[in-house]
Amino acid sequence: MKDFDGKVAFITGGASGAGLGQAKVFSEAGCKVVIADIRQDHLDEAVQYFRSKQAVVHAIKLDITDRKAYGAAADEVERVFGSPPQLLINTAGVNVLGPAEASTFEDFDWVMGVCLGGVINGLVTFVPRMIKAGQGGHIVATSSWGGFMGGATTAPYSAAKAAVNNLMESYYLALKPYGIGVSCLCPVGIRSNIFEATLTRPQHLQNTGYNVNQKTIEFERKFYAQGIDPVELAHLLKKGIENDVLYILPFPDPEQALKDNFAHILNYATPEGMKRQAEIEKKRSAEMGKKPNPMMDGAEEAGWGKAKQEISWVAEEHRVQK
Ligand SMILES: NC(=O)c1ccc[n+]([C@@H]2O[C@H](COP(=O)([O-])OP(=O)(O)OC[C@H]3O[C@@H](n4cnc5c(N)ncnc54)[C@H](O)[C@@H]3O)[C@@H](O)[C@H]2O)c1
Numbered sequence: 001m002k003d004f005d006g007k008v009a010f011i012t013g014g015a016s017g018a019g020l021g022q023a024k025v026f027s028e029a030g031c032k033v034v035i036a037d038i039r040q041d042h043l044d045e046a047v048q049y050f051r052s053k054q055a056v057v058h059a060i061k062l063d064i065t066d067r068k069a070y071g072a073a074a075d076e077v078e079r080v081f082g083s084p085p086q087l088l089i090n091t092a093g094v095n096v097l098g099p100a101e102a103s104t105f106e107d108f109d110w111v112m113g114v115c116l117g118g119v120i121n122g123l124v125t126f127v128p129r130m131i132k133a134g135q136g137g138h139i140v141a142t143s144s145w146g147g148f149m150g151g152a153t154t155a156p157y158s159a160a161k162a163a164v165n166n167l168m169e170s171y172y173l174a175l176k177p178y179g180i181g182v183s184c185l186c187p188v189g190i191r192s193n194i195f196e197a198t199l200t201r202p203q204h205l206q207n208t209g210y211n212v213n214q215k216t217i218e219f220e221r222k223f224y225a226q227g228i229d230p231v232e233l234a235h236l237l238k239k240g241i242e243n244d245v246l247y248i249l250p251f252p253d254p255e256q257a258l259k260d261n262f263a264h265i266l267n268y269a270t271p272e273g274m275k276r277q278a279e280i281e282k283k284r285s286a287e288m289g290k291k292p293n294p295m296m297d298g299a300e301e302a303g304w305g306k307a308k309q310e311i312s313w314v315a316e317e318h319r320v321q322k
Contacts, residue, residue, distance in 0.1 A: 021230025098210025
């Protein structure tokens with residue numbers, strides 16, 4: 001997709017962070033923008049911004065995990081703009097960190113429900129409508145660099161994002177004949193409000209195994225403030241859509257980063273490789289130990305990425321390798 005003028009862009013999570021950056025950039029490019037978000041306060045603020053720019057914007061309060069509501073939102077878009085979106089951007093997401101072994105079902109259901117289930121709901125709701133409309137278009141998922149690897153404290157998030165990467169590749173291949181492009185945006189860090197994600201965690205999924213409290217939220221506020229500016233990221237996304245590339249990798253030297261990443265998978269595939277990988281990791285953590293990492297200042301004191309205190313079996317004394 002190269003011409004955005006007059007196109008309808010439906011952006012989940014469009015009222016904050018990466019999604020708001022995308023709404024701004026595609027609105028400036030001439031799109032009629034629908035921002036769909038679970039947070040009414042974020043929607044109100046965003047609508048005020050777009051109205052002040054005389055931009056065409058429509059806000060829908062939507063929980064992307066609610067399939068019925070998603071269908072109703074799609075009907076609303078057609079009622080308001082006369083067609084389904086030509087540009088569908090699945091950006092809404094949440095995150096919470098803690099040791100994989102402390103994860104509860106609710107940690108998985110919440111994070112995977114939004115980050116993976118929400119994207120699935122977007123695809124299943126809109127793809128048939130986009131095909132029937134016969135106008136072509138482009139579909140994006142905002143995934144993460146985290147989807148290319150596992151992490152000891154990122155299990156639900158990494159699993160969801162890995163699945164999203166894979167899913168988008170399937171849809172890329174499937175939707176080509178319909179003139180619908182597909183891209184998967186894989187950022188590292190974004191200056192956003194994701195540190196507040198826990199505020200939208202539903203009541204029935206509150207049970208977490210992780211240490212989440214005001215201190216960890218405060219730490220995250222500073223941590224994410226060091227990420228890429230959402231508008232800058234959205235410009236990189238726009239360029240990726242214009243060039244019709246599947247993976248958009250907005251970080252330095254993506255080729256080397258991905259080569260290193262896939263090398264670790266090959267290493268994990270043989271006993272000799274496992275030793276090689278263990279050496280690499282040992283060296284890496286020794287180097288990290290030597291260098292101060294200002295991004296992580298305060299993480300330890302806040303207990304970020306730790307299990308909640310009641311979970312005693314995550315403690316040191318239960319570890320075989322200390
Ligand atoms: N912040 C980062 O460092 C980072 C890095 C890589 C990828 N990402 C991804 O970027 C995307 C956007 O996140 P962000 O960092 O801009 O965070 P953000 O919190 O600023 O924006 C996310 C928006 O999604 C909304 N949302 C959450 N749950 C929802 C639901 N169930 N239904 C509808 N809307 C919902 C939130 O209300 C919020 O407005 C996410 O998919 C995230 O995983 C973020």
